[in-house]
Amino acid sequence: MEHIAMILRKPPYGDINAAEAVRHALGGVSGEFKVSLIMTDGGALLAKKGQDETGTGFTNLGAALKDCIDMDVEVLVEQSSLMENNISEGDIVDGVRVASIDEIAQLLKKADSTMIF
Amino acid sequence: MLVIIRSAPNTTEGKRGVTLAERMGADIVLLQNGAYFAQKDNLENFSGSAFVLADDKKLRGLAAGDLEERVKNIDYGGLIDLMARSDKVLGMF
Amino acid sequence: MGKTFTLFVSTSPYSYENTETAVRIADSALNKGHTVNLIASADGVYCFLKGQKAKGILNAEEEFSQLITKGLKVYL
Numbered sequence: 001m002e003h004i005a006m007i008l009r010k011p012p013y014g015d016i017n018a019a020e021a022v023r024h025a026l027g028g029v030s031g032e033f034k035v036s037l038i039m040t041d042g043g044a045l046l047a048k049k050g051q052d053e054t055g056t057g058f059t060n061l062g063a064a065l066k067d068c069i070d071m072d073v074e075v076l077v078e079q080s081s082l083m084e085n086n087i088s089e090g091d092i093v094d095g096v097r098v099a100s101i102d103e104i105a106q107l108l109k110k111a112d113s114t115m116i117f
Numbered sequence: 118m119l120v121i122i123r124s125a126p127n128t129t130e131g132k133r134g135v136t137l138a139e140r141m142g143a144d145i146v147l148l149q150n151g152a153y154f155a156q157k158d159n160l161e162n163f164s165g166s167a168f169v170l171a172d173d174k175k176l177r178g179l180a181a182g183d184l185e186e187r188v189k190n191i192d193y194g195g196l197i198d199l200m201a202r203s204d205k206v207l208g209m210f
Numbered sequence: 211m212g213k214t215f216t217l218f219v220s221t222s223p224y225s226y227e228n229t230e231t232a233v234r235i236a237d238s239a240l241n242k243g244h245t246v247n248l249i250a251s252a253d254g255v256y257c258f259l260k261g262q263k264a265k266g267i268l269n270a271e272e273e274f275s276q277l278i279t280k281g282l283k284v285y286l
Contacts, residue, residue: 011125013176014150016225019267042125045153050178057230057268062178084127086156086183123231149227172234173227193238201213201244209231 003034005111008043012061018046021117022064025073036074036111037065038104039096043117044081047092062093069095078104118143119199121208122151126159134210139163143207146196147188148173151210155179155188170196215239216247219254223270229257233273240280248274249285258286 006025012018021037028035039046051062069075076099077092089098099107108114120138122145124131131151138145139162147154148170154160155169156179171190191199200206217236221228236246250257262271278284 011150011153011177013173014123014125014227042127042150045125045177048178050180052175052178054175056172056176057233057273058176059266085153086158091183123227148231193234194242196235197215197238197242197244200215200239201242209228 001032001034002112003036003110004028005036005038005108005114006117007038007040007108007114008046008117009041010117011042011045012051013058017117018043018061019059019064021115022046022061022068024115024117025068026064026071029068029071029073034074035068036076036107037068038076038078038099038107040078040081040104042081042085044077044085044087047075047077047082047096048087049091049093065093066095069093076104076107118205118207119146119203120144120210121146121148121206122154123149123209125150126154126156130210134208135160135163137207137210138165144168144199144203146170146191146199146208148196148209152177152179155184157183157185160185160188168195168199212242212244214245214247216249219248219250219257220252222253223257223262224264224267229270229273230268233268233270233277236277236282237280240277240282245283246277246281247283247285255286258284 008021010017025037053060122134144166152174167188257270
């Protein structure tokens with residue numbers, strides 16, 4: 001099975017990148033790819049628990065990230081990016097795995113292709 | 118004077134907005150990704166009044182325990198009142 | 211005494227949160243009896259195209275159309 005790595009570098013909601021990353025990840029697993037969704041830098045903020053879209057026009061991207069996990073997307077967040085964004089490891093969506101930059105580098109080397117958001 | 122900040126704390130735009138507001142003695146309103154400035158320790162170099170748009174904060178899962186206590190919650194109505202009261206509104210950074 | 215708010219929108223409707231921010235600010239200001247102008251420039255003009263089909267995100271055409279009936283003045 002082909003393996004696509006998707007990297008999200010931008011915080012959710014401020015622009016469309018986080019929504020696109022989640023959408024493509026779900027599309028990828030539905031299309032029988034193996035997908036790893038990797039959150040780095042501001043993208044780590046997508047992993048934060050407790051997002052509440054009530055009263056806004058947005059889709060809840062925290063819930064969409066949970067959907068990715070349920071659909072067997074491998075969801076990773078880069079450890080130092082969490083720290084840089086003041087998110088503790090206890091405050092991330094269940095099923096998101098914290099990974100070091102070295103682990104992510106190895107994963108990207110092995111993946112067949114990479115998409116960057 | 119009021120400065121509106123829509124960019125995240127780790128961006129040049131966000132940092133520039135807060136620094137300018139500090140130098141001008143202006144108050145700030147945090148919205149969109151600027152809401153992350155309301156997290157603890159992100160406004161250490163700012164001494165004016167700070168407001169955060171509650172909807173944008175909630176959307177990002179920022180809960181009371183994550184936040185700097187002095188940052189006050191406002192809704193869009195509150196934002197309009199702040200803007201109407203200010204002699205000048207600068208933004209969005 | 212109402213004031214005048216003039217919003218400048220220069221980004222495309224579905225790539226940034228600016229559309230939502232502009233819609234909510236315009237709506238709230240109109241509700242409080244202020245005058246609201248919106249100047250759309252660059253990709254901001256795409257907010258006003260007819261036939262938009264956006265779902266799961268604020269539909270710019272629908273939202274701005276409603277605001278125009280409430281008194282929003284739009285300049286492209």
